[in-house]
Amino acid sequence: MRAAIRRAGEKVKGKLADPIWALGAMSGTSLDGVDAALVLTDGVTISEFGASGYRGYSDAEQAVLRAALGKWPGDDLAEAAEVVFRSHFAALQGFEADVIGFHGQTLAHEPQGRGTHQLGDGAALAEALGRSVVWDFRSNDVELGGEGAPLAPFFHWACAKWIGADAPLAFLNLGGVGNLTWVDPLSTAPEGEGALLAFDTGPANAPINDLMMERRGVAFDKDGTLAAQGQVVDGALELFLEEGYFRKMPPKSLDRNDFSLMLDLVRELDDADAAATMTAMAAAAVMQGMEHCPVAPQRVLVTGGGRHNPVMMAMLTSALDCPVRPVEAVGLNGDMLEAQAFAYLAVRVMRGLPTSAPGTTGVRAPVGGGQISRV
Ligand SMILES: Nc1ncnc2c1ncn2[C@@H]1O[C@H](COP(=O)(O)OP(=O)(O)OP(=O)(O)O)[C@@H](O)[C@H]1O
Numbered sequence: 027m028r029a030a031i032r033r034a035g036e037k038v039k040g041k042l043a044d045p046i047w048a049l050g051a052m053s054g055t056s057l058d059g060v061d062a063a064l065v066l067t068d069g070v071t072i073s074e075f076g077a078s079g080y081r082g083y084s085d086a087e088q089a090v091l092r093a094a095l096g097k098w099p100g101d102d103l104a105e106a107a108e109v110v111f112r113s114h115f116a117a118l119q120g121f122e123a124d125v126i127g128f129h130g131q132t133l134a135h136e137p138q139g140r141g142t143h144q145l146g147d148g149a150a151l152a153e154a155l156g157r158s159v160v161w162d163f164r165s166n167d168v169e170l171g172g173e174g175a176p177l178a179p180f181f182h183w184a185c186a187k188w189i190g191a192d193a194p195l196a197f198l199n200l201g202g203v204g205n206l207t208w209v210d211p212l213s214t215a216p217e218g219e220g221a222l223l224a225f226d227t228g229p230a231n232a233p234i235n236d237l238m239m240e241r242r243g244v245a246f247d248k249d250g251t252l253a254a255q256g257q258v259v260d261g262a263l264e265l266f267l268e269e270g271y272f273r274k275m276p277p278k279s280l281d282r283n284d285f286s287l288m289l290d291l292v293r294e295l296d297d298a299d300a301a302a303t304m305t306a307m308a309a310a311a312v313m314q315g316m317e318h319c320p321v322a323p324q325r326v327l328v329t330g331g332g333r334h335n336p337v338m339m340a341m342l343t344s345a346l347d348c349p350v351r352p353v354e355a356v357g358l359n360g361d362m363l364e365a366q367a368f369a370y371l372a373v374r375v376m377r378g379l380p381t382s383a384p385g386t387t388g389v390r391a392p393v394g395g396g397q398i399s400r401v
Pocket residue numbers: 053054055056057058199200201202203204231232234235245246247248249250329330331332334335336364
């Protein structure tokens with residue numbers, strides 16, 4: 027395994043070295059657990075997808091992480107750090123891999139302010155797992171003036187190639203926050219240099235989850251059942267769309283709680299109307315974002331938990347004039363795409379390739395990021 031890692035940084039007669047197995051780990055803004063997934067790649071082409079796994083957070087662990095949201099290095103984070111370490115160790119330990127891509131848990135994200143903070147110690151994880159770990163993917167981009175997010179777009183580019191796409195398309199992640207990547211798979215520009223435009227669309231599931239917890243004491247609106255019983259209240263939706271974020275040109279990114287005041291917009295509504303209206307807000311934010319695509323995408327491939335919400339999917343389908351499908355329609359795994367993305371990005375970091383570009387984070391030139399903790 028170590029030989030494979032050493033080889034990873036080298037070029038073979040001008041070409042990139044052989045593909046290696048990378049294991050990605052992601053704990054997203056929904057704070058539900060750690061996804062882990064294997065990808066065989068040379069950092070450019072996806073050769074094969076491998077096994078995946080999931081380690082959910084207990085209620086107590088989730089409460090610890092929730093309490094840590096908004097905190098920065100230097101704050102008291104010992105308990106949250108222990109949760110991140112323990113859960114990632116458990117999620118990753120059963121796999122064989124040449125390298126691990128460890129995203130960590132985003133606690134705070136203020137790219138134009140204090141920076142971006144992903145909790146997690148990649149060096150400690152490397153030592154415990156006995157494998158090299160690439161981590162801290164976002165800070166270099168932010169230090170160089172970028173948004174530090176989204177970072178999945180380079181992987182979306184590789185996915186577009188993997189599915190044999192021959193026309194511009196969009197990947198839409200409906201996680202806690204939503205993000206959109208427009209890809210032109212026929213562009214001759216290197217990935218990230220004209221072939222991609224990406225940004226966070228707005229809040230997606232996080233505010234709906236917060237509403238469900240506040241009103242019903244449950245984690246989320248399973249299958250959009252509550253939203254399906256309500257009516258969208260146009261006045262609240264219009265106020266939401268007046269947010270300055272929607273007038274900003276991409277690239278742009280969000281913190282999970284940037285839209286936490288959304289709950290106030292539905293405060294007077296009954297539970298079902300509030301859920302319907304918040305679901306419509308997530309879809310409307312995507313619609314606003316679509317207007318930024320350089321060329322209308324021929325299809326939208328949806329990843330992340332929101333694709334399981336039939337109400338949100340129906341709203342998107344009726345508002346967009348191209349097919350909207352879960353990524354499973356093209357053979358991808360929408361529950362694991364982000365973990366796979368950080369596996370892929372880890373190999374790019376090992377090989378000195380960029381992981382973001384002006385079109386994806388607004389950074390001035392294509393840049394790499396990430397620390398490498400070798401064993
Ligand atoms: N069956 C379902 N019905 C409705 N919503 C669902 C369903 N399954 C998942 N979700 C929503 O998707 C969320 C999880 O999405 P996902 O795992 O993509 O988020 P994440 O990766 O944590 O977020 P991010 O991409 O912002 O980091 C859940 O919290 C829930 O709101």
